[in-house]
Amino acid sequence: MSELTKEATEEQVLYANILEKGMFFGLISMIVTFALYVFGIMPAVVPVGEIANYWNMPVDQYLAAINDNFLHMEHAPTGWAWLGLLGNGDFLNFLPVAILAGITILCYAAIVPGLFKRNDKAMGAMALATAIVLFLAASGIVGGGGH
Amino acid sequence: MQTNLTEKATALFVSLMCAIMLSPAWALASETAAMVPDVPAAGDPGWWKWPVILLVVTFVMGIIAVLGGVGGGVLFVPIISGFFPFHLDFVRGAGLLVALSGALAAGPGLLKANLASLRLAIPVALIAATMAIVGAMVGLALPTHIVQLALGGTILGIVVIMLTAKKSAVPDVPAADNLSSALRICGIYHDQAMKQDINWKIHRTIPGLATFIIIGFMAGMFGLGAGWANVPVLNLMMGAPLKISVATSKFLLSITDTSAAWIYMNKGCVIPMMVVPSLIGIMLGSFVGVRLLKVAKPTFIRWMVIAILGFAGLKAMHKGLTVMGII
Numbered sequence: 074m075s076e077l078t079k080e081a082t083e084e085q086v087l088y089a090n091i092l093e094k095g096m097f098f099g100l101i102s103m104i105v106t107f108a109l110y111v112f113g114i115m116p117a118v119v120p121v122g123e124i125a126n127y128w129n130m131p132v133d134q135y136l137a138a139i140n141d142n143f144l145h146m147e148h149a150p151t152g153w154a155w156l157g158l159l160g161n162g163d164f165l166n167f168l169p170v171a172i173l174a175g176i177t178i179l180c181y182a183a184i185v186p187g188l189f190k191r192n193d194k195a196m197g198a199m200a201l202a203t204a205i206v207l208f209l210a211a212s213g214i215v216g217g218g219g220h
Numbered sequence: 221m222q223t224n225l226t227e228k229a230t231a232l233f234v235s236l237m238c239a240i241m242l243s244p245a246w247a248l249a250s251e252t253a254a255m256v257p258d259v260p261a262a263g264d265p266g267w268w269k270w271p272v273i274l275l276v277v278t279f280v281m282g283i284i285a286v287l288g289g290v291g292g293g294v295l296f297v298p299i300i301s302g303f304f305p306f307h308l309d310f311v312r313g314a315g316l317l318v319a320l321s322g323a324l325a326a327g328p329g330l331l332k333a334n335l336a337s338l339r340l341a342i343p344v345a346l347i348a349a350t351m352a353i354v355g356a357m358v359g360l361a362l363p364t365h366i367v368q369l370a371l372g373g374t375i376l377g378i379v380v381i382m383l384t385a386k387k388s389a390v391p392d393v394p395a396a397d398n399l400s401s402a403l404r405i406c407g408i409y410h411d412q413a414m415k416q417d418i419n420w421k422i423h424r425t426i427p428g429l430a431t432f433i434i435i436g437f438m439a440g441m442f443g444l445g446a447g448w449a450n451v452p453v454l455n456l457m458m459g460a461p462l463k464i465s466v467a468t469s470k471f472l473l474s475i476t477d478t479s480a481a482w483i484y485m486n487k488g489c490v491i492p493m494m495v496v497p498s499l500i501g502i503m504l505g506s507f508v509g510v511r512l513l514k515v516a517k518p519t520f521i522r523w524m525v526i527a528i529l530g531f532a533g534l535k536a537m538h539k540g541l542t543v544m545g546i547i
Contacts, residue, residue: 079408079417081334088338092474093328100321100499107496124493125267125305131364132309136488151488166492170317170485173324177478184338195403196342203346207479210353216483 084184091183095176103169110162117163118143124163152213178207270305275497278318282505287516288525290382291473292502293319293445295525298375298532301368302539306494308364308371312443313489314498316481319445321499322506323473335467339405340422340460345472347429348436348446349479355440356483369540371442375533378448382526385452389414393459396421409464420461428458440480445473 081089109115119127119139127135136149144150150158158164181204188197209215278292281299285292297315301308330336359367396406406421422428431453439446450469454460460468484490541547 077406077408077419079334079410081332082338085331085334085338089328089331092324092331096321096324096328099324103496103499107492110492121493122267124491125270128310128491128494129305129307131307132360132487132489135307135309149488152486163492166496167485167490170481170490170495173317173320174478174481174485176324177475196339199342199346203342203349203475206346206350206353207475207482210349210479210482211486213482213486216353216357216486 084187087187088180088184091180092176095172095179099169099172099176102172103166106162106165106169110166113162115160115162115165118158118161119163175211178204178211181207271493271497274300274304274494275501278498278501279505279508282502282507283509283512284505284521284525284528285502286506286509287513287521289522290525291319291445291447291470292322292506293443293473293477294375294378294448295528295532296498296502297443298371298529298536300498301371302532302535306491308368309360309484309487309489310491310494312359313481313484314491314495315443315445316477316484317490317495318498318502319443319473320477320481322445322502323470323477325503327471327474330467330471333467334407334409335463336471337405337407337460337464337468339403339407340454340464340468341472341475343403343405343425343429344432344454344468345475348432348439348472348476351433351436352440352476352480353483355437355442356480357440358437359441359443360483360487360489365540365543367441367540368536369544372533372535372537372540374438374442374444375529375536379526379530379533381448381452382522382529386456387451387462388455389463390418390420390461391455391459393421393423395423397423397425399425407464409461411461411463418461420459420464422458422460424458428453431457436476439473439476440483443480443484446476447473 110117111121113121127138130138133149136151140146140149144158146154148154150164155164155167159168181200185197185201185204188194188200206215277299278296281295282292285295293315296318297311300306300314301311304311306314327336331338400406400422403425405425406419408417408419410416411418431449435446435449435453438444438449447466447469450472451462451465454465454468455462538547
């Protein structure tokens with residue numbers, strides 16, 4: 074068992090470093106992609122002048138409406154369907170959101186081996202379980218939306 | 221003399237902003253927006269006004285959140301859903317991202333300073349993140365007016381917690397319980413205000429962890445973040461020092477809100493034109509809020525926050541009850 078100190082543990086520092094880099098990368102990407110979208114540098118699926126007609130709708134109705142009026146896809150764009158629409162400014166903005174929402178999974182994945190290596194099995198198992206839970210949520214397997 | 225003037229100016233500024241946010245004009249705005257026809261009209265040349273208003277309001281919200289000692293998410297969801305034309309589905313998605321970004325920004329520093337405890341967060345996060353997924357799924361499956369009504373009730377509950385909850389800088393924990401001892405959930409930090417090293421441990425781990433079943437569920441269901449509930453449970457129930465509780469709570473949001481945010485994102489509840497101005501506004505407001513913190517009167521601001529939340533909670537309940545035809 075390691076002795077208590079005032080310093081953060083090795084795992085904690087590793088987690089913090091990955092989180093910090095991911096957070097900065099995500100936020101900078103968000104500003105860049107939003108500028109590309111809002112200034113019309115990239116085309117958008119829903120023109121910026123028309124988005125106000127849709128944001129008061131429930132999400133299912135909103136997705137059906139933008140699919141009927143603009144996308145004409147077989148299914149409304151849920152789950153990871155935005156990946157196929159990255160050429161459009163509005164859907165490109167999903168990328169930084171995914172980075173911000175995904176960085177914690179990476180942090181967990183990074184600390185699990187160290188925890189098991191130090192025979193910290195209970196914490197390692199819980200960290201691994203959390204990483205799996207977050208991965209399932211991200212994949213769309215849990216909560217729907219993935220196809 | 222100059223400090224007094226600055227204090228008065230700060231109080232006046234915050235009061236003015238609160239008054240604007242409480243103004244019936246916002247209620248009118250949301251009612252008007254609710255009348256927008258289902259069939260989309262052609263491009264609106266004034267489309268930019270709502271993102272700009274959102275940027276300004278979230279900027280003010282960021283200031284008030286810092287000064288009032290609450291998270292951005294807990295102000296964002298009730299105020300934006302109550303007084304803006306956006307549907308609650310998108311507001312909750314954006315609310316989670318607002319809370320998530322704040323937690324991501326604060327997390328690395330808190331972890332490195334050893335104020336946020338990874339060992340305390342790991343078991344709590346497993347439960348809260350799992351339940352946040354369930355909460356998000358339930359919240360998106362329920363009719364909007366039911367969620368609105370429950371949101372109103374929850375916000376009013378938060379007001380009661382804010383009015384009644386006590387805090388303990390370093391709670392008395394006679395002995396760590398078996399579970400926390402086995403998991404080695406303990407630590408040492410240096411308290412600069414008290415000028416001493418604080419050796420901390422926790423107790424009541426099982427009931428504390430069980431409480432996070434409810435907290436995680438509510439965070440996912442309403443997109444609120446959950447600092448308002450995390451801190452009292454970690455501090456008063458489990459006995460973690462206040463600074464460790466606040467820091468670990470902030471860090472925890474980055475995990476709990478991640479799981480729920482994915483559910484909302486996979487369901488399509490992300491509109492960049494809402495999300496990005498909100499994030500920028502809240503973050504800029506937080507930077508300004510931290511600077512105003514030196515001269516502002518926290519007690520006064522806290523009462524303002526309670527008043528705003530109380531009003532927003534009643535507004536959410538009113539909306540839900542109106543749709544149900546009860547009032």
